[in-house]
Amino acid sequence: MQRNLLFILMSMVLLSPLAIDIYLPSLPTMAQDFSVSNSQVQSTLILFLFAMGLGQVIIGPLADRFGRRPVALFGLVLYILSSLLAVVSKEFELLQVARVLQGLAACSTSIVVFSAVRDCYSVKDGAKIYSYLNGVICVVPALAPTLGGVLALYFGWRSTFAFMMLYGLIMLVIVLWKFPETRPVNTVSEGALYRWARYKPVLTERHFLFYAVCCMTGMGAILTYVSYAPVWLIGQLGVSELVFSGLFGINAIINIAACFGAPWVIKKLGNRPTVILALSLLVGSAAMQFLAQEIGSQMGMAAAVGFMLPMALLCIGFALLLGPATSMALSAFGERAGTAAAMLGFIQMSGASLLAGLIQQTSLTAPFAVITVMGGGAIILLSIMSMKRMNAWHVERLAQD
Known part of the structure; x- marks a missing residue:
């Protein structure tokens, strides 16, 4: 079965x-x-x-x-x-x-x-x-x-x-x-479906909120990239649908490789250092994208590659970020893992969609929209992680005990 x-x-x-x-x-x-x-x-x-x-x-x-x-x-x-x-x-x-x-x-x-x-x-x-x-x-x-x-x-x-x-x-x-x-017979299925008392301990936990925002930032950067890429490459730069699919597929393969490599990196570095590395890669991707737009080609295949190459670094950073950030966000909730996971998913996906939706209301072109979301968000999070007085928000529990 x-x-x-x-x-x-x-x-x-x-x-x-x-x-x-x-x-x-x-x-x-x-x-x-x-x-x-x-x-x-x-x-x-x-x-x-x-x-x-x-x-x-x-x-x-x-x-x-x-x-x-x-x-x-x-x-x-x-x-x-x-x-x-x-x-x-x-x-x-x-x-x-x-x-x-x-x-x-x-x-x-x-x-x-x-x-x-x-x-x-x-x-x-x-x-x-x-x-x-x-x-x-x-x-x-x-x-x-x-x-x-x-x-x-x-x-x-x-x-x-x-x-x-x-x-x-x-x-x-x-x-x-x-x-x-497949539902276990001992599943709790009585009482109110939705009540504030279920969610309050999760939403008031600083450690959860910080790493949920990390997940949201990574997902927001990916969503901005995914939503802007076709209209920029096909509509603005003039590449064909199949060429776009090929370029997008290459980055997806890089993401797959990074997903398989992420457990090894996490094992070597630990959760929090891997989050720092991943956020640093997002900042690096934003810097590469900025340079590509300032000194690179602005039309045709060369411009398309110039846009997509920094996005490969984003894909690697996102693959490294999601696992340890999710683990850190849920670490405090042994008895509320299901509720915490649901709230994490809500913040990650709905929050990311709001970020991407807001940036789309601006006049920024695709490269600079992605730069703003991933570079700006990652810099803010890294700044918080560099402040000792903010340790309660992001330092692993075992390191505090």
């Missing part, structure tokens, strides 16, 4: 990254078709991630109350319907609604996947399963844009959402047929 379950979980976890990456090459074309600005079409990414973050708080308790299987089925049906709504949307506002619903749907299936790992595997085996799942998630950004570019080239951008709908249908059949209820 567990072997079949792993296959289902790995297949189901693809729904979220697929909905982010497969339609990236189509963003400039979508802006033209709907006669909207670049920032408006980028909002379809922002809204999706914001809904995923908000769903952590809303849907998480529902999986404990009603079980994993009903929430998974709800998420898949909503994913299919929201993808269909995107396919048939004639008004841009309907597309935005579809993306919000799709974000909630992807959040539902993601919560079920990671809950099922905790339900069915030991701590030791669960760590391996999480590694498999994260590996699958990292592979999608390398492959999905190329698939999306080919689909858009031959069938138009709506075909990318039709592909999501088809994949959702396949997963619905698999889950109906093979996915069992």
Whole structure:
């Protein structure tokens, strides 16, 4: 059963990254078709991630109350319907609604996947399963844009959402047929679903807040890069959808390699030093991007490479940052790990979407928007970590005892 379950979980976890990456090459074309600005079409990414973050708080308790299987089925049906709504949307506002619903749907299936790992595997085996799942998630950004570019080239951008709908249908059949209820019988499922007393100890813990903001900053930098890259490279610099997919895929492969190398770095340096290294890489990426824009080419393939090369350093920094920052944020919550993880996901994803959404309201070009989010955020966080009087916010607990 567990072997079949792993296959289902790995297949189901693809729904979220697929909905982010497969339609990236189509963003400039979508802006033209709907006669909207670049920032408006980028909002379809922002809204999706914001809904995923908000769903952590809303849907998480529902999986404990009603079980994993009903929430998974709800998420898949909503994913299919929201993808269909995107396919048939004639008004841009309907597309935005579809993306919000799709974000909630992807959040539902993601919560079920990671809950099922905790339900069915030991701590030791669960760590391996999480590694498999994260590996699958990292592979999608390398492959999905190329698939999306080919689909858009031959069938138009709506075909990318039709592909999501088809994949959702396949997963619905698999889950109906093979996915069992995994919720433990001793799961607490009574009482109020949402109450302040559950979240207050988490949101008032300084250590949690600092490292949650670290995660949010890294995710905000990645989201700004991902949302700006297609409209900048395709719309402004004039590269083709397939060339964009290739460049984006190279950076995704670098991110995959960094994800696999991150555990070794963390083992050698420790959590807090790795966070410092990762934030320093974000600052370095911002500096490289600034130099590329000041002294590099401004058009064509050379400019595209000049924009994407510093983003490779961002991908490495993000891969190094997320693991130790997440571990440090959750370190104080042995008995509230589920609630703390949900709040961390909310802050990370919804906060990042707000950061990216705010920067899109400015007149900054893509390179300088990314510089502002990742460079500015990383510098502020590194400055806090350099202050002894702020040690309670960021120094590891064992180092304090």
